[in-house]
Amino acid sequence: MSKTKRINPRRPLVAGNWKMHRTASDTKVLIEDIVKRVDRVANIDLVVCPPFTSLAAAHETLGRHSILALGAQTMHSSKEGAFTGEISGPMLREFGVRYVILGHSERRQYDNETNEKVAAKAIAAISYHLRPIVCVGETLTQREAGETTAIIDTQIHTSLAGFPVDQIEELVVAYEPVWAIGTGKVATPTQANQVHRQIRKLLVKMFGDPGASIRIIYGGSVKPENAVDLMAEPDIDGALVGGASLDARAFFDIIEATRPARPNVND
Ligand code: PEP
Numbered sequence: 001m002s003k004t005k006r007i008n009p010r011r012p013l014v015a016g017n018w019k020m021h022r023t024a025s026d027t028k029v030l031i032e033d034i035v036k037r038v039d040r041v042a043n044i045d046l047v048v049c050p051p052f053t054s055l056a057a058a059h060e061t062l063g064r065h066s067i068l069a070l071g072a073q074t075m076h077s078s079k080e081g082a083f084t085g086e087i088s089g090p091m092l093r094e095f096g097v098r099y100v101i102l103g104h105s106e107r108r109q110y111d112n113e114t115n116e117k118v119a120a121k122a123i124a125a126i127s128y129h130l131r132p133i134v135c136v137g138e139t140l141t142q143r144e145a146g147e148t149t150a151i152i153d154t155q156i157h158t159s160l161a162g163f164p165v166d167q168i169e170e171l172v173v174a175y176e177p178v179w180a181i182g183t184g185k186v187a188t189p190t191q192a193n194q195v196h197r198q199i200r201k202l203l204v205k206m207f208g209d210p211g212a213s214i215r216i217i218y219g220g221s222v223k224p225e226n227a228v229d230l231m232a233e234p235d236i237d238g239a240l241v242g243g244a245s246l247d248a249r250a251f252f253d254i255i256e257a258t259r260p261a262r263p264n265v266n267d
Pocket of ligand 1: 180183243
């Protein structure tokens with residue numbers, strides 16, 4: 001990712017988060033199935049995030065110039081060191097990884113990935129030429145207590161503290177209400193768009209005008225059946241897809257739902 005290769009502002013992006021699914025050999029099969037379907041898809045950025053152990057197989061199957069970019073599901077902020085079980089940015093780069101999910105709610109819940117750690121990881125990711133997909137989102141209890149706005153405000157401010165403004169176009173923010181992840185309960189398009197609009201305002205406050213061009217994607221039980229309505233919302237720039245990204249047909253249908261709704265602004 002060189003400085004001269006600019007990303008079109010708010011070009012739609014769909015990323016598949018495979019979580020802890022698919023062995024290396026299963027990965028090859030799924031990647032081939034997805035690539036076959038998305039071969040002619042244009043004007044959209046597509047990312048798949050398999051487990052670490054499947055990155056080599058994914059990289060090899062994709063080849064060098066694939067329409068599908070590779071992402072990781074987390075990384076450590078250090079380059080190397082005594083951090084048992086961890087993976088660093090340079091290690092990911094060796095497998096052609098271009099994106100990294102940070103602060104996913106499952107990592108926040110089970111692995112103590114705090115806002116402060118996310119901020120350090122996002123800065124490290126950018127220094128290793130990885131595009132961070134920084135996740136934020138409220139729990140059901142927080143939503144029902146009317147705390148969504150405050151929670152999102154804190155997560156955005158703290159998780160993106162110190163992020164270099166001259167690299168802002170490489171950043172992706174994912175709004176993932178925790179109550180919608182893997183539950184089948186999707187936010188309504190209006191609910192999601194309200195939070196996306198709030199996030200965009202916060203980003204402009206933090207980073208000035210360039211903040212307006214940061215892509216904000218929605219995640220939480222996105223399926224082919226609900227993708228068209230969600231992606232038609234003006235502040236939703238794409239999707240972070242969990243369960244449905246393990247099914248090549250469903251993933252493709254979500255991509256198709258995203259692409260015509262939000263054509264590349266520069267096309
Ligand atoms: C996710 O894990 O980021 C996610 C959105 O999962 P699902 O689509 O299964 O709700």
